[in-house]
Amino acid sequence: MKVTRRQTMAGLMGAAASLSLPGRLSAQAGPILHASWGGGVGDTWTGAFAGPFEAETGTSVRIVEVPNPEAQFRAQAGNPQYHTGIGTFVQGVNLMRDDMLETFDIEEIPAMKNIPEEYWLKTEDGRLAGITPYFAYYGIAVNTDEASIEDFSSWKSLADEKWKGRLGMTRPIYLSTYxxxxxxxxxxxxxxxxxxxxxxxxxxxxxxxxxxxSLAQQNTMLERGEVAAMPFYSVRVWSLNEAGVDHVKIVIPDEGALLLPYVVVAPKGVSDRERVAEWLNFIASPEPQERGMEISGYIPANSEAEATDEIRAKLGMTFQEVKDRLYQPDWGYIAAHQKETVAEIDQMLANL
Incomplete structure (x- = not known):
């Protein structure tokens, strides 16, 4: 298993942050509190974003690992305990529509000017409701001991009867979205x-x-060859490959893969707004996004971010070449119709 010094430090810092959490969190004073999913995501935020931000500005950021940052924001509406949190684009859209997010003028977060507007979470009047730190993509993960890369050059291959009993699949909530x-x-x-x-x-x-x-179960299914292939996240395959699992590969089919932008949002009424804006601007800048790529395989959203020779070799292409092969849908439309789409998929699965 190849582990870089940065990954090791990220893990140690993440563990230390988790152990040092107070019994009751408060966003009214002290460090900036950032809600993150756990595991590798928390380590990435500590190593690529929080640690370097503190070194550069002197402001401490504590990464707090929670199962679902969106749920925390909703539970604490009107009395936020976190300054910021990570979410999917759909979660960000839903929070924005429910008027639960602090918004910012582009001049408060100028680094966003180097991120294409198609990746912005913004209100109807053009204010920023979220910051884009990076994106992953949704392609087809293939166990090359069980199938070849060429077998899944098209998404339509997944419906071929020759794969009966040999594919994996996620739950309807994600089927509806991705x-x-x-x-x-x-x-x-x-x-x-x-x-x-x-x-x-x-x-x-x-x-x-x-x-x-669960993602852990999906990892196991792919690694052990229990399934030959399944739609999956690029960053999960990246982690498997970094851990020495070379027989699982991510494929971008001929029709492209699904671009999955993530957003960092601040709850409405957040305290220390000026510090929060500085933190968000740092997140939107190229250098921490480049570090996030090195640690976890997330593609930088900032157009000024550059891939090292090593990263280009692992990706097989440049950042822009990856982006050119990805499809960015209307996430607002998807979020607005998610419940009815889930119900339709549930009905379809029940009739199989």
């Missing part, structure tokens, strides 16, 4: 025209050995 969206694109539609995508999703579902309930 799988159906990219399958619809492959079928000639998009997130607003999903008839073809539903047919492909039904075909894929008939080939599934197991619907997994």
């Amino acid at each position: 799988d159906l969206t990219i399958l619809s694109k492959a079928a000639g539609g998009d997130e607003k025209n999903t008839d073809g995508g539903m047919k492909l999703l039904e075909g894929m579902s008939r080939n599934v050995l197991n619907v997994s309930n």
Whole structure:
């Protein structure tokens, strides 16, 4: 297993941050508190963002690992305990629509000017409701001991009957957001025209050995060859490869892969707003995003971020070449129709 010094330090710093948490969190004084998913995500935020920010500005940032930062923001509405938190773009859209986020003028966070507006979470009047730190993508993970990369050069391959009992699949909440969206694109539609995508999703579902309930289970299924392939996250495959698992590869099919932007948001009424804006601007800048790529494989959103020769070799392309092969849907539309889409998928699966 190849572990860089930066990864080792990130893990140690993440563990130390978790152990030093007070019994009751308060965002009214002291360090900036940033809510993060746990595990590798927390380590990435400590090593790539929080540690360097403190070294540069003298302001301490504590990474607090929680199961779901969005749920924490909702539970603490009106009395926020965190200054910022990470979320998916859909979660950010939902929080913004529910008027739960602090917004900022672009001049308060000028580093966002180097991030294409298609990756911005913004209000109707153009104010920033979230900062884009990086993105991953949703492609097809293949166990090359069980299948070849060429077998999955198209998303349509997942519906081929020859893979019956040999594929993995995630839960309907994610199928509605990710799988159906990219399958619809492959079928000639998009997130607003999903008839073809539903047919492909039904075909894929008939080939599934197991619907997994966790990323850990999906990792195990792929690593052990319990499944030959499944739609999966680029950063999860990156982590497997960094841990020495070379027989699991991520494929960007001919129709492209789904771009998954993440957002960092601040709860409405957050204290220390000026410090928070400085922290958010740092997150949007290229250098910490480059470090996040080295640690966890997240693609920088800032157009000024540069890939080292080593990173380009691992990706097989430049950052821009990756972006050119990804599909960015209308996440606002997906978020607005998520409940009905989940219900439709549940019904389809029940009828198989």
